[in-house]
Amino acid sequence: MAQRFSDEFLAELRMRCDIEQIISSYTPLKRRGKNLVGLCPFHNEKTPSFTVYPESQSFFCFGCGAGGEVISFIRRAENLDYTEAVRLLCDRCGMVMPSEGYDNSLAEKRKRMYEINKEAARFFHSCLFEEQGKAGLDYYKERGLKKGTIIRFGLGYAPDGWRNLLTYMRGKGYSYEELYEANLANKSEKNGKVSFYDSFRNRVMVPIIDVRGNVVAFGGRVLDDSKPKYINSSDTLVYKKSLGVFGLNLAKSTKEKSLILVEGYMDAISLHQAGFDNVIACLGTALTSEMAHLLARYTDEIILSYDADDAGQKATDRAIGIFSSIGMKVRVIHLTGGKDPDEILKKYGPERYRSLIDGAANDIEFELIRLRKDFDLMTSDGKMKYLERAAEVLAKTSVIAQDIYTSRLSEELQVDKSRIAVRIDQLRRRTQRKEEGQKYKRIQQDAMSQNTKIALKNSTNIRAVKAEERLLGALYRNPDFYRGIKGEIAAEDFSVGIHGRIFTLLAERIEEHRSLELTSFSQELAGEEMDIFVQIIKKNENLNHTFKVCSDCVQVMTEEREKRQQNVSAATLSDEDFLALINQQKKGI
Secondary structure (H helix, E strand, O other), rough: OOOOHHHHHHHHHHOOHHHHHHHOOOOHHHHHHOEEEEEEOOOOOOOOOOEEEOOOOOOEEOOOOOEEEEHHHHHHHOOOHHHHHHHHHHHOOOOOOOOOOOEEEEHHHHHHHHHHHHHHHHHHHHHHOOOHHHHHHHHHOOOOOOOHHHHOOOEEEEEOOOOOOOOHHHOOOOHHHHHHHOEEEEEEEOOOOOEEEEEEEOOOEEEEEEOOOOEEEEEEEEOOOOOEEEEEOOOOOOOOHHHHHOHHHHOOOOHHHHHHEEOOOOHHHHHHHOOOEEEEEEEEOOOHHHHHHHHHOOOOOOOOOOOOOOOHHHHHHHHHHHHHHHHEEEEEOOOOOOOHHHHHHHHHHHHHHHHHHHHOEEHHHHHHHHHHHOOOOHHHHHHHHHHHHHHHHHHOOOOOHHHHHHHHHHHOOOOOOOHHHHHHHHHHHHHHHHHHHHHHHHHHHOOOOOHHHHHHHHOOOOHHHHHHHHHHHHHHHOHHHHHHHHHOOHHHHOOHHHHHHHOOOHHHHHHOOOOOOOOHHHOOOOHHHHHHHHHHHHHOOOOOOHHHHHHHHHHHHHHHHHHHHHHHHHHHOOOHHHHHHHHHHHOOO
16 A cells, blocks of 8 residues: 655645656756647657646646656656655655655565565576586687676576576575566466476576666576577566666766667677677667667667668667657667677677777668668669659758758769759658648547547547536636535546546545645546546646536536436336337427
8 A cells, every 4th residue: 555645745745846857857858938848758759749837847748648747757757656756756856755654565575576686696696607507607608708797797597497596595585476476486377286486497597787786687598499599577566678778787887978779688798898888788679669768868879789680670770760759869880791799799809890880870871871772873763763762761851961961962873962952852841741730630639638538439428528527627727616516416427437536536625625736636646547637637727617617517417417327227128118218208208
């Protein structure tokens, strides 16, 4: 059970935590009038739809519908429960966390899992240097890793067998269920009996360490050709795959201005050993928008160094799109002489890889270079087709980039620069019209609240939903209206469940003369519930609310409630009674 906080404490926390300053540490914000806008840190987008409202200390994304106040933001951004989010904010602003009635069971459970992972990492590491780990140590030596590197990264080996780790960890006082929740054990059930066994067996082990230095997960690789080749920890209380970046705990301290992103942790380890201390890797999953936002906290530029095969090139395309969408600079290493960074290091040494970094192309150059390979530029037809595709690429870039690369294309292909520029401008205008159309459509869709969408999906009467939203928005802005409708409407009269819940919370706070600040609601409403509440507030904040509006909304809700009740009653009638009811209605009885 989460800790309960007083309104007074939450009000002070809100006052001390400047939402603009806190959110801008996660995503860049630009001032637009009295508000601020930026790219949403919770979903991938190219056009900023995330808005911060300093006056109300709130935020809302018109793209994905995420909304709330500073505690809601931290909960979502850091994947924390309510109490942990409050604790983090207290630490940031120097407030003392209230201790009375504090339920720290989840925090203790999380702490326990960190300890379990750390102890398991010690076990795997020690096994590597014992007789049973000879195969694992030989593998690392074949990969060219030195003992210092093995120790620095805490590499290890999971012995072959079903209960090696379990036996060791049980001796340290950890239960089977704890090991299962930490993804270190699996379980099976036969004839009503549950048995547990090691998740990792006969694999070299790589501990995944977060930026705070905690072991949060593991990656295990087989020593032969058996499948699956890699096993990585699933999500736990302390680990989220969509945020998992290997090596960031070391790379965040680099003196380099950029971070190099490779496909696998073995490539990252080899490059670190070769002196490239700014290398990181994704963990068993494709790059996500969440990872990109995480990396944006540590650098403005990413250098992609994915494998040279088709899969690597597709991953490069996707990564370029994700990083570019949040305003990060992207360069791409063109791997020549090897299929991956590790092979290049072994064949040519670190100097060659350094030269590839220095020659890395930016995202535009990379795309143009790759397109060039698809056409025979010695023919007029090939040249025309290449220029058309190149113009499509440049139409999506800045005016400065267009001018630079148009000049280069003109010189290289001996084509008049103005002709290329005209075509780029035509394509740019076409793209703008398309985007404006999509944006207008999106705005129309966003104008319909998430509640209305849910209602449409469930065939709920939209008239009732809109009346409920308008009533809640009016009561939030004008709590004195509540006295006039008290007793006329109740939570069960709302057609959308969360509407009734919000009404109950509003009514209780109004009657008890308690705060109606969003922060006060954040411990009652979480996740999508808070999103819906903020959507309602934002939709209604510029409308002219009068008591008559509230009365009209109540009238509509009452009428729609009676219709629902009639429908329910009709559904229970026999066919004969239902037909009789219809005939009566036709006669006006």
